[in-house]
Amino acid sequence: MQGLSAEGRSCGAGPGADPGGNPGGGSGRGRRCSTGNRDDRPDTAYHDGLSVRSSKEHALELHFTTLGPLKAWRAGRELRINRARDRAVLAVLLAGAGRPVPVGEIIDGVWGEEGDEAPDRAASLPGNVYRLRSVLDGRGAGILRHVGKGYRLDVDPQGIDRTVFLAALAEAATARRNWQPERARTLLSEALDLWRGPALDGVPGPFAEHERRLLAGRREEARRSLLELDRELGPLPGPLPGPLPGLVPGSGPGSGPGAGPGAGPHPEPGPEVVTWAPGAARAGARPVRRPFQLPTDLADFTGRVEQLATLAALLTGPRRPPAALVTVCGPPGSGKSALAVHAAHAAAPGYPDGQLYADLHGRPGEDPAEVPGILAAFLRALGVEEQAVPPGPADRAGLYHRLLADRRVLVLLDGATAVDRIRPLLPAAPACAALVTLPGDGPAPGEHTVRLGRMTAREARELLGRVLGRERLEREPAAARELAAACDHLPRALRDAADRLVRRPAWPISALLSSPGA
Known part of the structure; x- marks a missing residue:
């Protein structure tokens, strides 16, 4: 993760670190240092768990921490911003760093709808800007400028922990879509370690309040995603009732009692696991994994009670059909993806062997060449080494279905164009299920379908x-x-x-x- 670095963040060193290696309220996970021990970096000055290069060419480099109390730093030294309104103005400018922020937008974000104070707040803003400029432009660098009918803060966005945090979440989401769970976990862990308390703690104004709510939600999403990745990548392989065709017995940690999605990321060792034979001679086969790939659920998902009840009955009810294929259909903008993800999260405990996910939006659905690529990604998610993925589509589909046999896995396929084109991705095992979103109202006959339209x-x-x-x-x-x-x-x-x-x-x-x- 570029920008604000995390050297020593997980080592419990630096101001505000607790004895468990959680610097001042980060993720609390006590993970490894991301770039090395700070004792080996004598030319680096540290503040609040973030590193700032102190070499001559970066002596004037500014860094800002907003994931906690709002603070500004130059060359490892804090710049004092004493007035709460000045910090509120700075918060708005940091969110628009590098672009002119209109005066009206600043006033709205700092004072809000205090209509009776409109003349005073308009007259107060130049004073706030003057004080900020005195602090930030200590050597006349022209960092805070008056541009047209607004102000522009010319700082590197990568020197703002908010920007680094949000960029890391986006990068982690891309890594998960590309089936790179290890990279996604590292990015999320480092992003969560940037936090030092409530965002913009103590900063007044409606903009700061909105930012606190928004960033708190993103932080919670990151925590849930990290937990899912721990379940996927941790020692959670589960036992199969017997060797499957093409599989050989191995040894390793098992599922143990209660090792489903709600049991935590570190279950007790259990019985024997199985690995696929063809790749063992070339690459050292891994245990069959339990993938947990569902996208983050919406914290404010609303409504659709009847449709959710139908999906719950089809996916986890006592009369659920074997190898259930459930489709969600509706016009664009009706919330098909959000409903499917929400329902899949609710059904996840009923599929303790994992959940697979593929985003098919924007893919050429009429091109059957897409399906083998998704099959290869699913095989890797299930623990098959890259070198051991069969080259042919039929062999990939065969191995995929063998790995799912006698297991309970939910497959979510979002944005398919037609069911017939994704048939190889649909599990045939009786204990598995597939949830597919489709456009319009055209599911294949005989499928269990939930239709979406406008909200009430x-x-x-x-x-x-x-x-x-x-x-x-x-x-x-x-x-x-x-x-x-x-x-x-x-x-x-x-x-x-x-x-x-x-x-x-x-x-x-x-x-x-x-x-x-x-």
């Missing part, structure tokens, strides 16, 4: 309230209903509209209705 008016308002906050919605109930109707009660449009309002905390809901292009 009540669900749409509830979704707006969960994203915007109840207080904001209750101030303008009529505008909220009008906005929901303008979005046709479709979840994607509702979220897009709510996100735009969240980024403009001083805007009333009615302002978005009158300014759709804003």
